[in-house]
Amino acid sequence: MRSLGISLRPDGFTFAICDGSLKKYSVAASGSGLLPSDHRGRAKELGKALALALKSEGAAKYDRVSIAAPGLSSPLRELSLPFSDREKIMQVLKFEVESELYHLDIEDVVCDYIELQDERATTTLLVASQPKNDIQVTLDVLDLAGVDAPLLDLDFGALASYVPRIPMPGSIEGDEADDLSLAERADLLHGLLHIGPYSSALIVFSERGVRAVRELHVGYRELGRDIGPEGPPEVHAEPVVEGRDENALHAAESAEAAAQDAIDEMLEDDAVTEEEGIEVVDDGSLWGADPALPTGYSFEELTAKVGSEVLADLRKRVIAEVRRGLIASSLKLESIVISGAVIPGLDEPMQLRLGFPVHVHESEGGACPIAIGAALRGFGDKASTMNFRQEEFRFTKGLERVEGPLTFGLVSLIAYFVLAGVVDYKVGSAKMQAAAGLGDRNSLLTLTAYEVDQLLNENIPEGAPDNWRVRTNFEGVDIPLDQHIERLRIGVNKAADQLDEMLGTDTDVPLPQSCLDAWRLVSDVLARELEGRGPRWMLEDLALTSFDKKARMDAHVEVKMTLTFFGETATATGEGLAQQLRSKPWVIGLPENNGWEPIKEGVGRFSTITLRVDTTKAEEPIE
Amino acid sequence: MNNRRTLIILLALAAATGGGRYWAKEYRSTWGTSFTRHSQQFRSVIEKAREVSARREAAVYGLGDSSYQTQIQEFAGRSRLGNITVRPRGNAEEGDYSMVVDFEDPSHRYGRNQIFTFLYNCEVMIPRVRTTSFSMRPANEGSRKRDPGSDRDDVWKVEQLTFVKRSPVTNN
Numbered sequence: 128m129r130s131l132g133i134s135l136r137p138d139g140f141t142f143a144i145c146d147g148s149l150k151k152y153s154v155a156a157s158g159s160g161l162l163p164s165d166h167r168g169r170a171k172e173l174g175k176a177l178a179l180a181l182k183s184e185g186a187a188k189y190d191r192v193s194i195a196a197p198g199l200s201s202p203l204r205e206l207s208l209p210f211s212d213r214e215k216i217m218q219v220l221k222f223e224v225e226s227e228l229y230h231l232d233i234e235d236v237v238c239d240y241i242e243l244q245d246e247r248a249t250t251t252l253l254v255a256s257q258p259k260n261d262i263q264v265t266l267d268v269l270d271l272a273g274v275d276a277p278l279l280d281l282d283f284g285a286l287a288s289y290v291p292r293i294p295m296p297g298s299i300e301g302d303e304a305d306d307l308s309l310a311e312r313a314d315l316l317h318g319l320l321h322i323g324p325y326s327s328a329l330i331v332f333s334e335r336g337v338r339a340v341r342e343l344h345v346g347y348r349e350l351g352r353d354i355g356p357e358g359p360p361e362v363h364a365e366p367v368v369e370g371r372d373e374n375a376l377h378a379a380e381s382a383e384a385a386a387q388d389a390i391d392e393m394l395e396d397d398a399v400t401e402e403e404g405i406e407v408v409d410d411g412s413l414w415g416a417d418p419a420l421p422t423g424y425s426f427e428e429l430t431a432k433v434g435s436e437v438l439a440d441l442r443k444r445v446i447a448e449v450r451r452g453l454i455a456s457s458l459k460l461e462s463i464v465i466s467g468a469v470i471p472g473l474d475e476p477m478q479l480r481l482g483f484p485v486h487v488h489e490s491e492g493g494a495c496p497i498a499i500g501a502a503l504r505g506f507g508d509k510a511s512t513m514n515f516r517q518e519e520f521r522f523t524k525g526l527e528r529v530e531g532p533l534t535f536g537l538v539s540l541i542a543y544f545v546l547a548g549v550v551d552y553k554v555g556s557a558k559m560q561a562a563a564g565l566g567d568r569n570s571l572l573t574l575t576a577y578e579v580d581q582l583l584n585e586n587i588p589e590g591a592p593d594n595w596r597v598r599t600n601f602e603g604v605d606i607p608l609d610q611h612i613e614r615l616r617i618g619v620n621k622a623a624d625q626l627d628e629m630l631g632t633d634t635d636v637p638l639p640q641s642c643l644d645a646w647r648l649v650s651d652v653l654a655r656e657l658e659g660r661g662p663r664w665m666l667e668d669l670a671l672t673s674f675d676k677k678a679r680m681d682a683h684v685e686v687k688m689t690l691t692f693f694g695e696t697a698t699a700t701g702e703g704l705a706q707q708l709r710s711k712p713w714v715i716g717l718p719e720n721n722g723w724e725p726i727k728e729g730v731g732r733f734s735t736i737t738l739r740v741d742t743t744k745a746e747e748p749i750e
Numbered sequence: 751m752n753n754r755r756t757l758i759i760l761l762a763l764a765a766a767t768g769g770g771r772y773w774a775k776e777y778r779s780t781w782g783t784s785f786t787r788h789s790q791q792f793r794s795v796i797e798k799a800r801e802v803s804a805r806r807e808a809a810v811y812g813l814g815d816s817s818y819q820t821q822i823q824e825f826a827g828r829s830r831l832g833n834i835t836v837r838p839r840g841n842a843e844e845g846d847y848s849m850v851v852d853f854e855d856p857s858h859r860y861g862r863n864q865i866f867t868f869l870y871n872c873e874v875m876i877p878r879v880r881t882t883s884f885s886m887r888p889a890n891e892g893s894r895k896r897d898p899g900s901d902r903d904d905v906w907k908v909e910q911l912t913f914v915k916r917s918p919v920t921n922n
Contacts, residue, residue, distance in 0.1 A: 190755065530757065533757060534756070534757065534760060537757070537760040537761060537763075537764050538760065540764050540767075540768070541760065541763050541764050541767050543771075544764070544767035544768050544770065544771040545767050545770075545771075547771050547774070547775075548767065548770045548771040548773075548774040548775075549774070551771070551774035551775050551777065551778040552774040552777060552778070554778050554782075555774065555777040555778035555779075555780070555781045555782070556781075558778070558781035558782055558784070558785045559781040559784070559785075561785060562781060562784050562785040562788040562789075563784070563788065571785075571788040571789060571791075571792045572788065574792065575788075575791070575792050575795050575796060578795075578796045578799060579795065579796070579799045582796075582799040582800055582802070582803040583799055583802060583803055583806075588806075588807075591806070595806065597799075609780070609781070609784040609787075609788075612787075612788050612791050612792070612795070613791070615791075615795055616791055616794070616795045616798075619795050619798050619799050619802060620798065622799075622802050623798060623801070623802045623805075626802060626805055626806060626809065627877075629809070630805075630809055630877035630878075636916060636917070636918045638878060638880050638916050639880045639882050639914050639916060640880070641873060641880045641881055642869075642880075642881040642882060642883065642884045643866070643869045643870060643873055643880075643881045643884075646866070646869075646884070665898075665899065667887075667888065667898050668885070668886065668887040668888070669884075669885065669886055669887075670884070670885035670886075670910075671881075671883070671884045671885065672882070672883050672884075673880065673881070673882040673883065673914075689898065691898045691899045693899070726897070726898055726899030726900075727897050727898075727899065727900075728897070728899060728900060729899060731899050733898040733899060
């Protein structure tokens with residue numbers, strides 16, 4: 128898996144692509160970019176430069192992406208809660224931290240936290256409150272860069288993910304910590320000082336995790352305060368203050384100024400952004416950075432330009448900030464590691480001043496530790512759980528909003544398709560086997576073929592024509608299985624046609640009308656009309672004569688029958704029968720009778736009925 | 751594997767399984783219909799085969815000696831009508847060939863089904879033969895005709911029976 132981590136800064140960006148997994152990974156690509164010292168359109172330029180850099184470094188293809196935004200404008204507060212469940216904490220976090228942020232409207236910030244590992248029984252949280260304006264700026268920059276990241280962390284959060292990858296001083300020193308037990312060694316505190324352009328982060332950590340975090344408002348851009356391309360700054364940099372409340376105040380004021388500047392810039396650049404169809408909240412100094420500090424110079428260029436006095440001042444200032452931070456935290460470190468912009472000659476005076484070893488850390492491939500830490504979050508690292516994509520920023524433009532329901536729906540759909548498909552296939556196979564299973568003795572096809580074999584192919588008499596044998600086996604013939612029985616039917620019909628041809632029964636010469644057909648038709652009427660209801664009746668005689676077509680009369684069969692009906696209603700029954708016969712389409716003319724005469728014994732009457740029947744007009748003529 | 755790739759794979763799987771399900775449904779429908787058709791054809795083919803088999807068997811008589819009379823006597827025997835005599839008239843190969851049937855036993859008594867089956871077999875088994883004249887009356891113990899309405903058994907005496915085999919006339 129390729130995880131891209133991007134660290135955004137007010138003066139540029141760094142990124143790193145990590146390939147592999149959380150346990151084993153390598154930095155596949157990394158890069159950085161700087162913005163020129165132009166205070167207009169920074170967000171737009173930053174987005175474009177980032178897109179270009181990702182493309183040129185082959186980092187445009189990745190599986191996951193995580194962002195580390197600058198934490199300059201995020202006030203940090205420590206908070207203790209009696210529970211540790213993230214869902215519950217997030218429900219009360221804003222309420223709990225609101226009283227600490229008296230200078231901010233709680234609705235204008237998004238809060239998240241990382242859990243600090245200390246000795247307290249309660250859960251200690253380091254709460255960061257990122258202004259929504261800054262989140263929007265971050266998202267606008269990413270939008271311009273074509274990156275849609277679902278995970279938005281801060282720089283110190285990414286560093287919290289990175290610190291476990293820093294070699295422990297035990298392995299650096301080799302022998303100093305060898306006498307300690309594993310538990311004692313796990314409690315040893317170390318520090319990571321990452322010096323950034325506008326601020327630095329001091330992470331105090333042990334093997335158990337992050338113990339404390341301090342955002343130091345001093346960065347290497349302080350070196351260029353007096354050499355900016357726009358001359359001596361009109362706005363003086365605000366003093367770096369110690370203490371969380373003052374830092375927060377500083378950040379809030381910066382954020383407010385940044386927001387106001389962004390509105391002004393947007394009004395001016397309205398035409399440009401409209402043309403490009405992208406709404407950008409732009410600012411001369413992004414994320415609350417000091418606008419008086421020039422951005423066009425890299426760290427190396429700045430150190431080359433300034434004199435040794437300026438460098439020494441910055442060194443002193445950094446060391447003082449670190450010392451003050453550690454004193455305020457009442458934490459004793461075993462060692463400290465410096466990463467980022469390592470000011471020349473910083474380690475030795477720092478070691479002297481702080482009283483414990485100071486090492487310079489070089490990350491893999493020279494990539495920015497913040498970017499690597501952000502990339503590690505993409506692998507699922509849990510050192511920092513912060514994600515400022517909350518509230519109105521919760522959803523990305525991608526599929527994240529519907530990812531869960533969509534996955535559930537698709538899995539359900541696949542399960543349904545598979546189950547229904549299997550059921551359909553099984554039923555279809557059973558039907559196929561019952562209908563045309565060639566190996567099944569009870570299939571309809573096999574039974575039909577067997578019967579045809581028995582009837583037509585077995586015991587063919589001697590002297591019979593050769594073509595009397597009907598083909599019943601179509602295995603190996605290239606026809607669909609369900610057509611075999613059709614071929615069988617065609618074969619049997621062909622045998623019938625051959626027989627007709629041989630016997631001369633296929634001619635068009637009309638045959639005499641059959642007395643048998645006429646008898647069947649009349650018998651059907653008698654049975655339907657008389658049997659089971661009405662009086663008893665009796666057929667006395669029956670005579671049938673077939674006549675060919677004559678000039679005045681079509682071919683027909685004359686039926687003459689004598690019927691006896693018993694009972695008082697004999698005449699009516701007889702007349703009713705005559706009525707029924709008259710209604711038949713195959714009766715020509717009207718049935719005649721010679722009157723209903725009484726029988727000699729008992730009560731009843733008899734009569735001889737004569738009618739002409741055209742058997743060809745019957746619905747189902749006998750063939 | 752990221753979520754988007756998972757979704758794409760799931761979509762592809764859904765499309766594939768959907769296609770499979772469609773095929774399975776068609777397969778079931780096809781063989782459902784085919785099974786019904788097989789059931790119908792099973793009956794019709796066997797009936798037709800039986801008819802052809804019987805007609806072939808009957809045709810063998812005529813193939814050997816053109817003796818339609820023999821076939822009629824054979825069918826009378828099968829219907830337990832006893833011995834009969836067939837008096838032919840005309841050319842058996844051309845035009846109308848009339849065959850008058852006389853029952854040797856003057857006091858014969860047959861059920862209606864016996865007579866009907868005999869006539870049916872003659873018409874179906876002998877090519878181009880039809881019954882053109884037939885009459886029957888109740889069979890009596892003696893020669894005296896019974897009065898209408900008197901009680902009697904359902905047995906009959908055939909008084910007249912004529913078959914005609916009609917063949918095309920050849921113009922020489």
